[in-house]
Amino acid sequence: MVRLIFLGPPGAGKGTQAQLLAKNCSIPHISTGDILRSAVNQQTELGMKAQSYMDQGELVPDALILDMVGDRLGQDDAQPGWILDGFPRNVSQAKFLDDLLEKIEQSYDCVVNLDVPDEIIIARLLERGRKDDNEEVIRHRLSVYREQTSPLIDFYRDRQQLVSVNGNQPVDEVSSALEQIVQP
Numbered sequence: 001m002v003r004l005i006f007l008g009p010p011g012a013g014k015g016t017q018a019q020l021l022a023k024n025c026s027i028p029h030i031s032t033g034d035i036l037r038s039a040v041n042q043q044t045e046l047g048m049k050a051q052s053y054m055d056q057g058e059l060v061p062d063a064l065i066l067d068m069v070g071d072r073l074g075q076d077d078a079q080p081g082w083i084l085d086g087f088p089r090n091v092s093q094a095k096f097l098d099d100l101l102e103k104i105e106q107s108y109d110c111v112v113n114l115d116v117p118d119e120i121i122i123a124r125l126l127e128r129g130r131k132d133d134n135e136e137v138i139r140h141r142l143s144v145y146r147e148q149t150s151p152l153i154d155f156y157r158d159r160q161q162l163v164s165v166n167g168n169q170p171v172d173e174v175s176s177a178l179e180q181i182v183q184p
Contacts, residue, residue: 002027002081002182003106005088005097007152008114009145010138011121011128012167013174017114018085020171021178028077032086035068036060057137059144062093070100084108089149094156111156112181114167114174118142 002025006014015031022029036054039047046068050060069087072078088094101107116124121142125133156162165177 002083003108004083004182005108005111005156006083006085006114007111007149007156008167009116009118009121009149010141011125012114012116013124013171014085014114016171017167017174017178018083020175021182022083024179025081025083025182027081027083029083029085030069030072030078030087032060032065032069032089035072054132057132057140057144059089059148062090062096066093066096069097073100073106074104088152089145091151091155094152108161110163110181111152111161112178113153113156113162113164115164116167120168 002021004021006018008014015029015033018029018031036047036050040051040054041047046064050064053060065087069084073082084097088097122135122138125138126135153162163181165174165181167174
């Protein structure tokens with residue numbers, strides 16, 4: 001059973017690595033970004049609210065994320081394990097997640113931080129070519145990340161649950177480092 005939380009700035013490769021590892025472990029990759037993009041594409045009420053924040057490079061508020069994560073972790077396919085990507089993104093959400101996991105009698109193995117320098121992230125995100133990825137918005141997203149999400153690194157490090165991985169290397173080398181983490 002593998003249950004991991006992936007941290008790292010936007011563009012660090014969390015989604016790519018989580019998908020690869022989830023497939024290898026036969027567990028779901030639970031990405032709040034994918035859940036949100038799906039809601040935006042389907043123009044649900046949540047999706048339209050989320051779109052206005054994402055267009056400005058802002059994070060979607062906790063209230064819009066918390067219920068979605070709780071529902072998702074309760075689904076049958078998530079019982080054998082999961083990889084959370086994009087949640088929690090602040091210490092308050094981390095505490096919520098701890099409470100939620102205790103209530104549903106689950107726990108996580110560790111928290112993986114994909115570490116990538118900002119200039120590499122900017123280049124990666126500009127190459128990806130999404131509508132909301134221009135340099136000004138990307139720099140703002142990184143600033144918001146550093147301000148709101150980076151304290152999680154200290155939070156999990158202090159609890160001795162953090163494993164940092166150099167995300168500024170070829171995909172297969174990052175994957176190999178992650179495989180080492182989940183091997184007993």
